[in-house]
Amino acid sequence: MAANRRPTLADVAREVGVSAKTVSRVLNEDGPASAQTREQVLAAVAKLGFQPNLMARNIRVGGPDTTVGLVIPDLANPFFGAVARSIEDTVGDRGLTLLMGSSADDPDRERALTDKFLARRISILMVVPSVGADHSHLKTHRAAGLPVVFLDRPGSGLSTDNVVSSNRAGAHDGVAHLIAHGHRRIGFVGDLPVKLYTRRERLAGYRAALQEADIPYDRSLVTSAHDRDGASAATAQLLGLADPPTALFAGNNIVALGIVTELARSKRRDVAVVAFDDVALAEALEPALTVVAQDAEEIGRTAATTALARLDGDRSRARTITVPTRLIVRGSGERPAPVLQGA
Amino acid sequence: MAANRRPTLADVAREVGVSAKTVSRVLNEDGPASAQTREQVLAAVAKLGFQPNLMARNIRVGGPDTTVGLVIPDLANPFFGAVARSIEDTVGDRGLTLLMGSSADDPDRERALTDKFLARRISILMVVPSVGADHSHLKTHRAAGLPVVFLDRPGSGLSTDNVVSSNRAGAHDGVAHLIAHGHRRIGFVGDLPVKLYTRRERLAGYRAALQEADIPYDRSLVTSAHDRDGASAATAQLLGLADPPTALFAGNNIVALGIVTELARSKRRDVAVVAFDDVALAEALEPALTVVAQDAEEIGRTAATTALARLDGDRSRARTITVPTRLIVRGSGERPAPVLQGA
DNA sequence: CTGAAAGCGCTAACAC
DNA sequence: GTGTTAGCGCTTTCAG
Numbered sequence: 124m125a126a127n128r129r130p131t132l133a134d135v136a137r138e139v140g141v142s143a144k145t146v147s148r149v150l151n152e153d154g155p156a157s158a159q160t161r162e163q164v165l166a167a168v169a170k171l172g173f174q175p176n177l178m179a180r181n182i183r184v185g186g187p188d189t190t191v192g193l194v195i196p197d198l199a200n201p202f203f204g205a206v207a208r209s210i211e212d213t214v215g216d217r218g219l220t221l222l223m224g225s226s227a228d229d230p231d232r233e234r235a236l237t238d239k240f241l242a243r244r245i246s247i248l249m250v251v252p253s254v255g256a257d258h259s260h261l262k263t264h265r266a267a268g269l270p271v272v273f274l275d276r277p278g279s280g281l282s283t284d285n286v287v288s289s290n291r292a293g294a295h296d297g298v299a300h301l302i303a304h305g306h307r308r309i310g311f312v313g314d315l316p317v318k319l320y321t322r323r324e325r326l327a328g329y330r331a332a333l334q335e336a337d338i339p340y341d342r343s344l345v346t347s348a349h350d351r352d353g354a355s356a357a358t359a360q361l362l363g364l365a366d367p368p369t370a371l372f373a374g375n376n377i378v379a380l381g382i383v384t385e386l387a388r389s390k391r392r393d394v395a396v397v398a399f400d401d402v403a404l405a406e407a408l409e410p411a412l413t414v415v416a417q418d419a420e421e422i423g424r425t426a427a428t429t430a431l432a433r434l435d436g437d438r439s440r441a442r443t444i445t446v447p448t449r450l451i452v453r454g455s456g457e458r459p460a461p462v463l464q465g466a
Numbered sequence: 467m468a469a470n471r472r473p474t475l476a477d478v479a480r481e482v483g484v485s486a487k488t489v490s491r492v493l494n495e496d497g498p499a500s501a502q503t504r505e506q507v508l509a510a511v512a513k514l515g516f517q518p519n520l521m522a523r524n525i526r527v528g529g530p531d532t533t534v535g536l537v538i539p540d541l542a543n544p545f546f547g548a549v550a551r552s553i554e555d556t557v558g559d560r561g562l563t564l565l566m567g568s569s570a571d572d573p574d575r576e577r578a579l580t581d582k583f584l585a586r587r588i589s590i591l592m593v594v595p596s597v598g599a600d601h602s603h604l605k606t607h608r609a610a611g612l613p614v615v616f617l618d619r620p621g622s623g624l625s626t627d628n629v630v631s632s633n634r635a636g637a638h639d640g641v642a643h644l645i646a647h648g649h650r651r652i653g654f655v656g657d658l659p660v661k662l663y664t665r666r667e668r669l670a671g672y673r674a675a676l677q678e679a680d681i682p683y684d685r686s687l688v689t690s691a692h693d694r695d696g697a698s699a700a701t702a703q704l705l706g707l708a709d710p711p712t713a714l715f716a717g718n719n720i721v722a723l724g725i726v727t728e729l730a731r732s733k734r735r736d737v738a739v740v741a742f743d744d745v746a747l748a749e750a751l752e753p754a755l756t757v758v759a760q761d762a763e764e765i766g767r768t769a770a771t772t773a774l775a776r777l778d779g780d781r782s783r784a785r786t787i788t789v790p791t792r793l794i795v796r797g798s799g800e801r802p803a804p805v806l807q808g809a
Numbered sequence: 810c811t812g813a814a815a816g817c818g819c820t821a822a823c824a825c
Numbered sequence: 826g827t828g829t830t831a832g833c834g835c836t837t838t839c840a841g
Binding site (some may be wrong): 474487518524 | 829833835836837
Binding site for chain 1 (some may be wrong): 826827828829832833834835
């Protein structure tokens with residue numbers, strides 16, 4: 124009773140008294156069909172509650188499945204959520220559905236997920252690559268016509284399209300903003316691991332801004348955190364230094380949460396902050412949080428349109444597309460550094 | 467060149483000089499196989515980069531696809547992101563993958579998505595139902611053994627498992643907290659549409675708390691918003707009333723963002739706020755935001771375990787499981803109402 | 810231990 | 826307009 128077989132094309136055909144192919148024709152608006160049969164078929168479909176088996180269809184047609192495989196580090200991170208939504212919006216117009224999974228930035232989980240996706244014969248593969256993951260195994264699939272796009276960070280071991288933010292320039296602008304407001308001791312709280320592309324790029328932007336202003340690079344001002352609590356701890360540690368920073372740069376949205384939380388907890392309103400990536404309540408903080416906003420929507424859209432173009436036969440060289448960030452000044456970076464004794 | 471056919475079981479078999487079935491046996495650890503052939507097969511698989519076609523397998527086995535179809539209103543909403551992650555964690559242990567889509571709370575989009583999912587022969591269907599959606603068409607699939615679970619709101623037209631938050635009790639507790647701190651004029655900014663289950667339940671909790679305290683229900687204090695900006699506008703409108711509220715209750719996380727943003731913008735620190743559902747920087751606001759936190763993780767886990775039990779043959783009656791909310795007092799609700807003239 | 814044949818649900822190619 | 830045949834890639838069934 125529970126294992127009630129689902130109706131098939133043949134069942135519908137039998138019900139109407141036509142051949143399976145005729146039913147197929149009606150449903151796919153393929154060949155011609157008399158209004159008469161058309162109606163009967165549709166009626167039978169409704170009556171039996173028939174729904175075509177997409178897997179069977181795909182296998183026969185030989186083409187890929189109408190799905191996009193998407194691997195992101197964390198489904199609950201709003202930045203990746205926004206990217207995913209944008210991708211869905213873009214590929215949805217082509218009738219593609221999202222097959223999603225989170226890697227937790229673990230290369231093994233990433234590999235397991237992509238393998239599963241590939242076994243499903245996805246039409247497009249999009250991955251936010253984990254540190255340490257190698258993607259040379261995707262070469263075969265690329266050669267077989269599978270569009271592969273790496274998001275947020277470039278993939279490794281495979282020459283293909285990448286869509287990333289202007290990490291270096293963005294971080295530079297954020298730090299330069301702090302410098303312009305008089306800060307010379309600026310702490311950097313980056314994401315982890317230290318080999319992470321975004322971390323390295325943003326740190327490079329930080330260093331570039333310091334150099335431009337002839338501020339020596341001080342390693343003791345550079346820390347890291349993997350999560351929110353870690354960022355809070357890193358903040359407390361930086362502020363506890365003998366010669367503490369007067370401003371902090373947050374390496375990503377999660378780190379920003381940790382920094383801001385810690386500053387609120389310790390009532391340190393004298394520390395300036397600029398964060399890479401926008402966060403939900405940035406405007407409502409006091410002072411409102413100045414950020415280097417990433418354009419999640421544009422990242423998703425660009426990745427999707429690039430992949431769709433590949434699907435349509437674009438054989439041009441692999442590109443790395445950089446989506447601009449935008450400095451949104453809201454106040455938290457403008458606090459002048461406290462006047463020093465000797466000044 | 468680009469349309470390089472992917473290797474099939476038969477290709478591997480040919481390479482080794484055995485039959486397709488033998489390869490299948492080795493790969494699925496089905497029947498016996500000599501160490502000799504085993505090794506050869508594995509070598510050929512690696513050499514050709516063969517990956518079994520899951521669609522073909524599923525079609526033959528007849529069983530459902532190893533996917534969970536999940537429809538949520540918005541991929542970018544952190545609450546639903548957290549629910550999705552929890553679902554993924556739970557069903558992942560069983561080897562199931564997430565097929566996701568966002569409905570934008572539009573019943574037609576919801577229907578289109580579920581139909582697509584069903585055509586893929588998903589193992590489990592999970593839906594955050596849109597207002598106005600009818601689910602009686604799912605009866606057939608339920609009868610065929612498909613577990614269906616509605617999340618966040620109950621489905622309609624179909625008796626099946628639902629997992630919801632303790633909306634009414636939670637809202638009651640949040641509003642009671644405000645009342646306990648002296649507030650008698652409390653604005654309610656709910657989500658939309660007004661027929662939305664969560665909106666109705668939370669409003670009921672609000673009314674219950676008022677009634678308990680013998681505070682008359684004032685319709686003019688009840689507004690709604692669909693998004694963040696709408697919530698800001700509703701806030702401004704409420705505060706502009708002749709006899710304005712001294713406290714506001716936010717009907718969900720998005721509304722909370724709008725309220726808090728508007729209060730910050732207008733520098734109204736004298737208005738108390740309690741929000742339904744936690745938001746990222748709640749602790750860092752001044753005052754820190756008191757919330758009725760939903761347990762997204764538990765909602766996802768409960769939904770997933772319930773569905774998996776159904777998949778394993780649980781035929782017990784459909785249940786509606788209520789996941790408790792928790793009042794997290796952080797300060798924003800405690801501000802005493804301004805002293806009134808006549809007091 | 811291994812293979813041959815049949816068939817899952819559907820559609821391409823060709824008939825009529 | 827419609828039906829027939831064959832076959833997608835895989836596994837089941839039954840032989841050896």
